[in-house]
Amino acid sequence: MIEVNEIHKHYGDVIALEKVSLSVNKGELFGLIGPDGAGKTSLMRILMSLLLPEGGAASMSGYDVVKDYKQVRLITGYMPGRFSLYPDLTVEENLKFFATVFGTTIQQNYHLIKDIYQQIEPFKDRRAGKLSGGMKQKLALSCALIHKPEILILDEPTTGVDAVSRKEFWEMLKRLKEMGITILVSTPYMDEASKCDRIALIQKGQLMSVETPQAMIKSFPEDLWAVRTRKIYDTSKYLELLPALISVNSFGQVLHLVTKKGVHTSKSIGQFLSQKGELDYSIEPSTATIEDLFILLMNHHKQN
């Protein structure tokens, strides 16, 4: 449904996208995961024909994003990272405006937005600028959907939204996916990755890995240990001296320790810590999260 082939773009000296290739299937909920400045927005703006690529090609449902930009805009719904509806128009006026400029009406496609719009309908006479963050997202999603697009492109829709609204938002995306809409969504939150069918990890304009979240976790190539201790800082300092160490990072109250595959056991790490005089700890093998994989791949990229 979305085909990206060696797309290249830079701003001055800064490379935004470096030969990015990607393929999103019809009806898929595809996540683009990466930190700020990774190139997520640039890729989405190129797909929406708002930005011209310097090299490579991309197509949406078979339409080239440069040549057939008019068709591309007709079959896609776009939600930019920044709230970009009219703050001085009411909820209903915004929705009506975007319906009419696409040559349709609210009634015609109401079934698509019903679940979402019903939640903000009590406030339909309120100006969009006066809505809360979560409600703004719902309105923006409604406006992006009102012309019945085949593809939805959502740029960090959950950034700056509270935890409850974020959860609701992902449930809405799941329902839209069930209606057959292909969704490309970007997020800087690694924990949201598991909600997608497939994800791409992006860093500094390069795709590091494209997989299902489960396969990605399984593919973690090294050993991962969860180390619990009271003195997180001291312990992590000791662990940095551990032979065959790849990385040690704190995840809240737990240290994630990555070591070369098959070198260590809980016991050998325990012995190392005891030698350093650290006695109050627990070590157990752990399964990797997307974030662990992201950090591993990021460090790997840095070394190359």
Place this chain on the structure above:
Amino acid sequence: MRTLFYILQKEFTQVFRNKSMLPIIFVMPLVQMLILVFAATNELRQVDLAIVDYDHSTVSREMIAGIAGNPFFKVRENLANSQEAENLLMRNKIDLALIIPRHMDKDLTTTKSAQVQVLVDAINGNAAQLSLAYLSSVIGEYNRKVVISRIGGENNPIKTIIIKPTYWFNSQLNYKYYMAPGILVVLITVVGMLLGGMNLVREKELGTIEQINVTPIKKWQFIAGKLLPFLVIGLFDLAFGLLVARLAFAIPIRGSLPLLFGLASVYLVLVLSWGLFISTISDTQQQATFVSFFSLIVFIMMSGLFTPVESMPDWAQKLDFINPLYYFVKIMRSVLLKGSNFSDIFNEFAALSAFAVSIFGLAIFRYRKTS
């Protein structure tokens, strides 16, 4: 067409929801017409004149009496010497000093010519020239009387040519008639350039343009949606300003009003397009305001609104060929004061239309949906 209708509906809703819009529409014309028309004048009300009379003769006293009788001059007499007059001039107490030398009467009788000296404060060159011209004409008038009485007399009249001017289209030389049409031009120019331009940049600042750009709205529809509401507001302000000028200063409306509003529409399209063009190349309202303001000042100062174009240097007059305000100030004055018809001002109309079409095209060309 349906799309354009909805775009216009949206724009009008937004315009009238903007709290600062109504004051701008109604207060600005009132302030401009009622304050600027009075302020922007070259007319002199009264001039402070000091006279130093070294002669103390019948002739000098007659001449001084003639000047003092003129309400235009506020005269200080009995100054001891010219030094005192100079001091007054330095301290901004007087605008002019007239110094009558000793033996003026005698010179007039013996050599048939006499001289007086006039000192003028020329800080404001315009006022200096005007007041000197007034004083010269008063002295000239007296001079003529002397000549007639001494040389000619009742029995032997001498022949002189007397100029009797008739000021057409503004017989009283009422400067308000002259300024009001020009101030009206400034009014609708400001409305068009600032309001129209700001509106588009605002969409950029808010980010809403991003959402508009992915819709099938065509470039011309979007630009027309930004243009038409302010065209209507501009025409309304012209009508309102004209009404104020009519009621406050009784300015004549000799030409056809439909013609005037038709030409104003062409002019507004031009100014609005210029404002929109500026906003397509700006990213923030601040940038757009600055560029608009800069071009406004240049256009206004060169338009012939305050100073006649004919007195500008040759190159500046040539530059005015691309100054839309120059044409429209001319059109406004001609239609209102002279009652010019369409064929009289066809050249100005043609120039404005050509600019309007090309700048509108430029604005559409520059507004890109893709970066």
